[in-house]
Amino acid sequence: MRTRQPIPPKKSPRTGSSAKPIVARPPSPSPVGAEVREEIFARLRAADPEPKAELVYRNAFTLLVAVVLSAQATDKSVNLATAPLFAVADTPEKMLALGEERVRDFIRTIGLFNTKAKNVIALSRILVERHGGAVPASREDLEVLPGVGTKTASVVLNVAFGVPTIAVDTHIFRVSNRIPLFVAPTTDKVQAGLEAIVPEPYRLNAHHWLILFGRYICKARKPDCPICPIADLCRYPMKTVAP
Template sequence: MATAPEPVGPETLAEIFSRLSAANPEPRAELEFQNPFTLLVAVVLSAQATDRSVNLATAPLFAIADTPEAMLALGEERVRDFIRTIGLFNTKAKNVIALSRILVEQHGGAVPRRREDLEVLPGVGTKTASVVRNVAFGEETIAVDTHIFRVSNRIPLVVAATTDKVQAGLEALVPAPYRLNAHHWLILFGRYVCKARKPACYQCPIADLCRFPAKTPAP
């Protein structure tokens, strides 16, 4: 079996993010939301679902329930009706109501900023908590999903067997000027360029810096 390439060094890492930044100076999440609560709900709903499908379902939902109090008043059955087109909608409806109740009863209706408080909410794990902390509160977290996990191990930026280890490695290594937006750049890069089955290496802005040996040739 071929040995995996060594991760790129600090100078190359900085150049990679410099190019991603130049190509997209103000990256934004593709999930649509109005406030920290709707962001939290949208990220919970996005598990094993596309951002587009979540946005289609949440537009009418958030129009009438954009606070945990309003979501509780709506109730699980009606929430389920709104999100029926999203995978695992039964479990997700239960989680949305349950986390809304906790926010009202324990946090005065506000979304907490601390990772520990977020991760105990139903349907919220490390990735969801990191997204909320980054997007809603400007924390320099790097939420690692399947796209970022693949990109990190492929270039490679950080070589690790779990998403938690990739996150820890990236947060330790990504230069400070790029850390806030690194999550957005990497997920968009993985979604549209460094794709799983057939990466568009011939269109990649960092192809000369990437050590992935099986680059896709131009069509």
């Protein structure tokens, strides 16, 4: 007759030898106030008075195409592909004449190139048929174009038409929640929040300042806090220190 072996007691997940240590994260700080926001953007403007988009474009149409192509791709990779493409097709009419297969060949080095080639041809056709070949300056008209969402429409409105929108990508989303300027769980909510609180004199260029700041200084894995122009104003509790 077999005897049952006693079942050893379970180790606590907090004290067992194989358990990973639990690291308490500091609570999220409250957003900075109006005076600090003003100072933050004043410093960003002083560091870069005339910020420019890093995507290379020739007109509103090529800007629209470049932003559509930039989804899940770097600006550098898009610029490499669009330089020869825009040399032969910088209007919706020329893009349609080029055709989907040739557009696909030009952008083959960009992620999701098959879908993006279809979208570029489809949006070019809509621009020709509904807008006389012009890029509309209306968010509603932009967002119904294939491959165009809230962020793309906001970039085109801001850069091509001077509308003070703030297109929130991963960089701006991180920066806004990290400083924090405005805290929210989605890009749409961060965009609405920023557009409501960024001081008016800075609103037109805020998109560029924040995206470049997030791309080159306030980076995701290891922000360059020692060289940050607003480090003393930022409330991020996990700043990096100088070596």
